[in-house]
Amino acid sequence: MTTPQLDVEGPAAPPRRNGELAFSEPWESRAFGLAVALDAAGVIEWETFRQQLIATIGVWEAAHAPDDESWSYWRCWQDALEQLLLDQGVIGGDDVDLRSEQLAARAPGHDHDHGDHSHHRHDH
Amino acid sequence: MSISERLPISMRTEALESILVERSLVDPKVMDAYIKMYESDVGPLNGAKVVAKAWVDPEFRERLLADGTAAVGELGFKGPQTEHLEVLENTGEVHNVVVCTLCSCYPWAVLGLPPSWYKDPAYRSRIVREPRAVLHEFGLDLGADVEIRVADSVSECRYMILPERPAGTDDLSEEELAALVTRDAMVGIAKVAGPQ
Structure with missing residues (x-):
């Protein structure tokens, strides 16, 4: 009997990490990071957030077929987080609307990279 | 609006x-x-280490099946979504597969973040109604005599599967065994294949 050859890097390698990307777009990872950081900071309680997420997904599913291509798990996540923060009075009713409009009104070419808020590059 | x-x-x-x-x-x-x-940094390799340890250490296996959270905590794996971890053992007679029908609860600390299909409405609803057909689509065909149980992560419970140890692995070290274990096997949509 020979010793098995184990791939550690190649395509047959076991999933050292997730095996696939957890996030397909940067905003998804920010929405994820927001909820986890707010929980860690004690601003939200995880189980309460989970219940809101369940409710949000339930509303989407009631209105769509299971294979509807507009499905976005992370959109539900974002909506649930917003709703929870609204319900808790952490943010006001139109805070996110107003700030979104402000961000949308930024000059074209503005660096939208928001991975680091400590500085904003204006390299144009 | x-x-x-x-x-x-x-x-x-x-x-x-x-x-x-x-x-x-x-x-x-x-x-x-x-x-x-x-x-x-956190991914299914953590869960693979847990499985391999359970395969070589019968006492750890018992602790793992009795109290998943405490047993994986022994290996340093803990965190949100892993506070109430229940580990289910797959055998030749009973095959467990994990779902969260309401949202997408998943034991992050041992499996990383869930893959996209796990969060899809189609998987979450169909695996309960027609598990055999869904497993077939994932490439797993189980005999008619195998009982399929669907573990739904309701309330605060999170599930992880302890898959069957494949044949022909008696000479493998714990580390080599861990390398065989896939995420899909720990969710229950696949079996662990033996060494090629």
């Missing part, structure tokens, strides 16, 4: 983050650290 619903969702996330940062409720650096941790 809010005026901003015509804007891309990414802008709402950015807006929410900027408001919360302004009010010192979140620190972007803390967010970055969590994202990096779950995106690249």
Whole structure:
């Protein structure tokens, strides 16, 4: 009997990490990071957030077929987080609307990279 | 309908983050650290180590099946979504497969973040109604004599599967065994294949 050859890097390698990307777009990872950081900071309680997420997904599913291509798990996540923060009075009713409009009104070419808020590059 | 619903969702996330940062409720650096941790450092390899240990250490296996949270904690794996971990053993007679029908609860600390199919409405509803057909689509055909049990992560419970140890692995070390274990096997949509 020979010793098995184990791939550690190649395509047959076991999933050292997730095996696939957890996030397909940067905003998804920010929405994820927001909820986890707010929980860690004690601003939200995880189980309460989970219940809101369940409710949000339930509303989407009631209105769509299971294979509807507009499905976005992370959109539900974002909506649930917003709703929870609204319900808790952490943010006001139109805070996110107003700030979104402000961000949308930024000059074209503005660096939208928001991975680091400590500085904003204006390299144009 | 809010005026901003015509804007891309990414802008709402950015807006929410900027408001919360302004009010010192979140620190972007803390967010970055969590994202990096779950995106690249925490993954199914943690669960694979747990499975391999259970295969070679019968006492650990017993502790794992009795109290998953405490047993994986022995290996240093703990964190949100793993507070109530229940480990289910797959055998030749009973095959467990995990789902969260309501949202997408998943034991992050041992499996990383869930794959996209796990969160899809189609998987979450169909695996309960027709598990045999869904497993077939994943490439897993189980004999008619195998009982399939669907573990739904309701309430605060999270599930992980302890798959069957494949034949022909008696000479393998714990580390070599861990390399055989896949995420799919720990969710229950696959079996662990023996060494090639």
